[in-house]
Amino acid sequence: MLTVALAKGRNLFDTANRLRISGFALPGDFEETRRLVIEDERMEIRYLLAKPVDVPTYVEHGAADLGIVGKDILHEKGADVHELLDLGFGFCRLVVAGPKETDVSRVTRVATKYPRYATEYFRKLGRQIEVISLQGSVELAPLIGLAECIVDLVETGRTLQENGLVALAEVAQVSARLVANRRSYQLRAAEVDDFVMRLRQNR
Numbered sequence: 001m002l003t004v005a006l007a008k009g010r011n012l013f014d015t016a017n018r019l020r021i022s023g024f025a026l027p028g029d030f031e032e033t034r035r036l037v038i039e040d041e042r043m044e045i046r047y048l049l050a051k052p053v054d055v056p057t058y059v060e061h062g063a064a065d066l067g068i069v070g071k072d073i074l075h076e077k078g079a080d081v082h083e084l085l086d087l088g089f090g091f092c093r094l095v096v097a098g099p100k101e102t103d104v105s106r107v108t109r110v111a112t113k114y115p116r117y118a119t120e121y122f123r124k125l126g127r128q129i130e131v132i133s134l135q136g137s138v139e140l141a142p143l144i145g146l147a148e149c150i151v152d153l154v155e156t157g158r159t160l161q162e163n164g165l166v167a168l169a170e171v172a173q174v175s176a177r178l179v180a181n182r183r184s185y186q187l188r189a190a191e192v193d194d195f196v197m198r199l200r201q202n203r
């Protein structure tokens, strides 16, 4: 039986949809259930419903053979996992954003849920910045002077717009990815390949 860790929240609906059209039988209440472990006995798959940021951890440590999670989280966590497939949903962009007059090449304080991305991005610009780590509502920081700009996800642009901020530069493009534990990828190759093939065919 393969164990697959799925990110709860925003991407779960598209993930479940993709699994269903790929032939996996999920319970009708899959997207709403409070159960955290769900078994599909016919397909011999066990799903773990995890907080998105924890999915790479389950996969890296072998608690799950496979995982589905956003590229943003994957890179930020730096987990040692094998990336197998861009699933083609969960699209958004990680950007530097702030008041429109902000000079990105001169900022010193950046608020973000993504310290690694932020540090790497500004290092490439030759800038050593102070990162202010926040857990959400990051757009607040430049509004009240906690930071000059932010590094955060943008999808529709509505949150930036309603707070008088603009995207100043793109840091990364994001979509959902299928990842594998490195040992599972080698030792359970046939099962993993079958899972990958089914998801790939239904992109």
Ligand SMILES: Nc1ncnc2c1ncn2[C@@H]1O[C@H](COP(=O)(O)OP(=O)(O)OP(=O)(O)O)[C@@H](O)[C@H]1O
Residues within 6 Å of the ligand: 008, 009, 010, 011, 051, 052, 053, 069, 070, 071, 072, 073, 090, 091, 092, 153, 154, 155, 156, 174, 175, 176
């Ligand atoms: N507009 C968006 N804002 C945030 N994440 C998005 C957006 N569009 C797609 N995503 C993807 O969804 C993932 C975040 O999902 P979600 O917001 O449910 O997680 P979360 O912020 O960790 O939530 P929580 O902390 O409440 O569990 C991101 O990692 C990203 O890959």
Ligand SMILES: O=P(O)(O)OC[C@H]1O[C@H](OP(=O)(O)OP(=O)(O)O)[C@H](O)[C@@H]1O
Residues within 6 Å of the ligand: 135, 136, 137, 138, 139, 152, 153, 154, 155, 156, 157, 158, 159, 160
């Ligand atoms: O471009 P938009 O479509 O407006 O989406 C972008 C917003 O969505 C996310 O926040 P989320 O709703 O996950 O809340 P959070 O701030 O608590 O992370 C992200 O951090 C942005 O704030």
